[in-house]
Amino acid sequence: MTISDLSLEALRGVDVSQLHYLELGTLSLEVSGVLPGASLAYETWGTLNADASNAVLVQHALTGSSHAAQGESAQPGWWQELVGPGKAVDTEKYFVVAANILGGCYGSTGPSSIAPDGEPWGSRFPFLTLRDSVQAEARLADALGITRWHAVIGGSMGGARALEWAVSFPERVLHAIVLAACAASTAEQIALAQTQILAIQQDPRYQGGDYYQDDPPLNGLGLARRIAHISYRSESELAARFGRQAQQGELPVSAQRAGQLRLQRYQVESYLDHKAAKLSQIFDPNSYLTLTEALMSHDLGRGRGGLRAALERTSGVRFSLAAVSSDRLYLPSQMAELAAALPKPVQVHQITSEIGHDGFLTETAQIAALIAQSGF
Amino acid sequence: MTISDLSLEALRGVDVSQLHYLELGTLSLEVSGVLPGASLAYETWGTLNADASNAVLVQHALTGSSHAAQGESAQPGWWQELVGPGKAVDTEKYFVVAANILGGCYGSTGPSSIAPDGEPWGSRFPFLTLRDSVQAEARLADALGITRWHAVIGGSMGGARALEWAVSFPERVLHAIVLAACAASTAEQIALAQTQILAIQQDPRYQGGDYYQDDPPLNGLGLARRIAHISYRSESELAARFGRQAQQGELPVSAQRAGQLRLQRYQVESYLDHKAAKLSQIFDPNSYLTLTEALMSHDLGRGRGGLRAALERTSGVRFSLAAVSSDRLYLPSQMAELAAALPKPVQVHQITSEIGHDGFLTETAQIAALIAQSGF
Incomplete structure (x- = not known):
């Protein structure tokens, strides 16, 4: 299998016809200098309203993609039951955006992308943090004319990305809906x-x-x-x-x-x-x-005076947090610690499931209820 | 590193000077035909009494060895604080035996041993079950003149081996002291x-x-x-x-x-x-x-009409069972299921520890108390 075969295989995971691309140019990275020629691939559903107040960012997990929902595509999305017309994230009401994360392989610049010298980045691709991916997505929000997301929502690494959005750009996030994640990757997760x-x-x-x-x-x-x-x-x-x-x-x-x-x-x-x-x-x-290395680096408090200081700035963000009862990778207790560290502590919702961490993907009825409860 | 280097390295884990060897000849295996030229390496501490009623078999875990205690050796054993003169397993009172498991690399016949054709077994070494290792150890007991063990004791895979002893040869086991193990390897363990x-x-x-x-x-x-x-x-x-x-x-x-x-x-x-x-x-x-494959095969009930039927025959064995409170590999609930399936159900002792499964190695004071309580 060569690079082109792999890319084709990879892109089978998303419907290429629905992908949009934003050229970011040279991106400044948190600790790795710059990434030249960066671009983000993303999908959208619904229509942005006149005052750009109905935009929702859905953040995918480690091996997920922008294909959260079906839309015009033949292929169901990974949150098919939650994102669509009349669903919990109602695409008739909201303009829903999902970006493939920087560093991934679904169209956004990643290690398999071609570097400026015409060769794949491969081993030369820089170390990224989740903050880098959020910075890139902020440029996407700018390009789409979205000053503030009505909501940023995600589970697992998508939850960590949503949290990092809330802390990096608190003025640009009204609701943060975070599932099966935590404030900083733990020793065991590492x-x-x-x-x-x-x-x-x-x-x-x-x-x-x-x-x-x-x-x-x-x-x-x-x-x-x-x-x-x-x-x-x-x-x-x-x-x-x-x-x-x-x-x-x-x-x-x-x-x-x-x-x-x-x-x-x-x-x-x-x-x-x-x-x-x-x-x-x-x-x-x-x-x-x-x-994986970006997720290992996840730590809301890093360089911000610790977790509580980092969260101080989020006092304007409305958090809805949920943990899966049987999750042993992102323990409910870790979500409780995050909740307790918020400037206005919230109660953590429990997604009751025997499945474990993957409950953030499978327990769609409970997640729909949670989204409805959030006042979102 | 060649085979001889590796063997030397491996043998550094035990004190070769304390190892005894028993030639087993050709061993019949549960599902893999026969193993010719098999031998067991073992260590002993203390003295067998006249009626051979004071023998204790200590079973090591996956990467453990026969070197449970120091004895004359310079090197401490893996259960140093539990096995020795005046200790919970008192070598002034008991004749303590620990055999390196068949298939291992500490002196008993294993894949790195030389097959009858003069070459290492390597890929030709047969698939073994824990029952095969117990059969080999029964030949060791015969050779040592031990009709019945006063106790067979072990944790983790050593606990599985102790359980398999109790079910394979119930008339040859008076006490079975089993820590951090279960009746059959579970889906997650597999x-x-x-x-x-x-x-x-x-x-x-x-x-x-x-x-x-x-x-x-x-x-x-x-x-x-x-x-x-x-x-x-x-x-x-x-x-x-x-x-x-x-x-x-x-x-x-x-x-x-x-x-x-x-x-x-x-x-x-x-x-x-x-x-x-x-x-x-x-x-x-x-x-x-x-x-690892032998441990995957661990199932007391296999070919014996299920767990309860297999345990029926152990009515003469005195079981002492303990689980580590924080063990997530061998869950306390699995030990409770085993206890409930015994012909005379026993209460599972709890080893209170924050460490997890390895508590069966580290929480020696609690294990000593358990051994004392067992009436052993």
């Missing part, structure tokens, strides 16, 4: 991220990040995805769905193991294999690294 | 195990398992160890110890990341790197795979 990074970097196809003329390190990406996916689900959900069942036609307790890759699997292994294969078809390993 | 297996098998040095003439896949082993180690500790312990601190002299939020291995680290990453490096010096990756 630890799990490191294993995912190493899974990719230890793949011999990684070649230090300059693999675009050859096969990309998809085995490594697949392993990273498996590690991550376990953390996205709950123990009890995996137990209930899979237990110790063997994959159909396979014999995990048999003489056939020796020296082979796992061809005789338990059902939960087949499930993880499927998740790995699926992501490997649509995601660039370098983007996975770049965004 | 899922985490798969990621660790792939981490090793995707290392280019793995060579299908036949790497003994070359460098072993230690990067893969190190990654497997990191994934495992996160599951051995608790979120709160990692947060309290490391938080988001940078490793001294390193700048994880800096321009220096691009395309490099993680040289600019958070402190928790350095901690995981250390754990990975340490295991890579003393453990054979093929043994890690073999034992």
Whole structure:
């Protein structure tokens, strides 16, 4: 698979026909100097009203994309049940924007993009923080004529991006609706991220990040995805769905193991294999690294005198916070700590779910109710 | 590093001078035919009494060894504070035996051992179950003249081995003291195990398992160890110890990341790197795979009509069960399920600890109290 194949694969995850592009020129980065020739790819639904007061920014998670909703596209969005005409984020009422994050592989400038010298960025792509992505999105808001978002909303890394928006540009965010996220990546989140990074970097196809003329390190990406996916689900959900069942036609307790890759699997292994294969078809390993490192850097208080001082400036922002009851990656207690540190503490809503972290994607009815409650 | 270097490194983990060996000849395996030329390496402390009624079998965990206690050796054992003269497992009173598990790399026959054809087993080493290791240990008990163990005791995989002893040979076990284990490996435990297996098998040095003439896949082993180690500790312990601190002299939020291995680290990453490096010096990756797959196969009820039917036969065994309060790999609820399935249900003791699963190694005072309570 070459770079062009990978890009095509990647772009299958979004409907290219719906993508808009904004050229940002040279972008100043928080700690990495400048990124020249940057652009953002984004999608929109609905119509901006005359005073530009009905704009909503929907922020995707680590491996998500701008394709939050279907729109004219044939392909359903990742928050299909929440974003659309008459839905919780009503595209007949709101002008909804979703940008592919800087550093990703769905059209915004990332490691697989062509640098000014005509070669893919690869290993030369700069370290990014979530603040860099928010700065880029602020330029998008400027270009669209949006002085203040009616709401910025997201879950997981999308929640961290929404929080960073509220702290970076409090005057530009009326509602911040944040699901399954926290104020700063924790030691455990960093630890799990490191294993995912190493899974990719230890793949011999990684070649230090300059693999675009050859096969990309998809085995490594697949392993990273498996590690991550376990953390996205709950123990009890995996137990209930899979237990110790063997994959159909396979014999995990048999003489056939020796020296082979796992061809005789338990059902939960087949499930993880499927998740790995699926992501490997649509995601660039370098983007996975770049965004994982950006998420590791997530810390609202960094360079701002700590969390409480950073949040002081958000007194004009209306926060709605929700945690998934069974989330073991972004613990409900971490959301409670964030809530308590706000200038006007709010109560954290609980999304009741057995699924774990991924509840921010699956529990759409509860999220719709939360959005309705937010006064949004 | 060649096979001989690796063996030497591995053997540094135990005091070779204390190792005894028992030749088992050809061993019949549960599902993989036979293992010819098998032997067990073991250590003992104390003296077997005249009626052989004071023998205690201490079972090590996944990467542990027979070196549970110091004895004459200069090197402390992994349960140093529990096994020794006057300690909870009193070697002045009991004859204590610890065997290196079949399939390991501390002297018992494993993948790095020389097969009958003069070459290392490597990829040809058979798939083993924990029942196979217990069968081998029963031959050791026979050879030592031990008809019935006064106690079999272990935590984590050592706990699974103790349980399998109680079910395989209920008439040969008086007390079974089981810590931080469960009746059958769960979907999540299997899922985490798969990621660790792939981490090793995707290392280019793995060579299908036949790497003994070359460098072993230690990067893969190190990654497997990191994934495992996160599951051995608790979120709160990692947060309290490391938080988001940078490793001294390193700048994880800096321009220096691009395309490099993680040289600019958070402190928790350095901690995981250390754990990975340490295991890579003393453990054979093929043994890690073999034992991980054996642990995945752990299921007391397999082929025995289910868990309750399997446990029926243990009515003469006195069980003492304990779970670590913060264990997220072997959940206290799983131990409670096991306890409830016993023919005479027992109450599960709680080892109160913030550390997580590794509490079975660190909370020695509570474990000593538990052993004392057991009437052992």
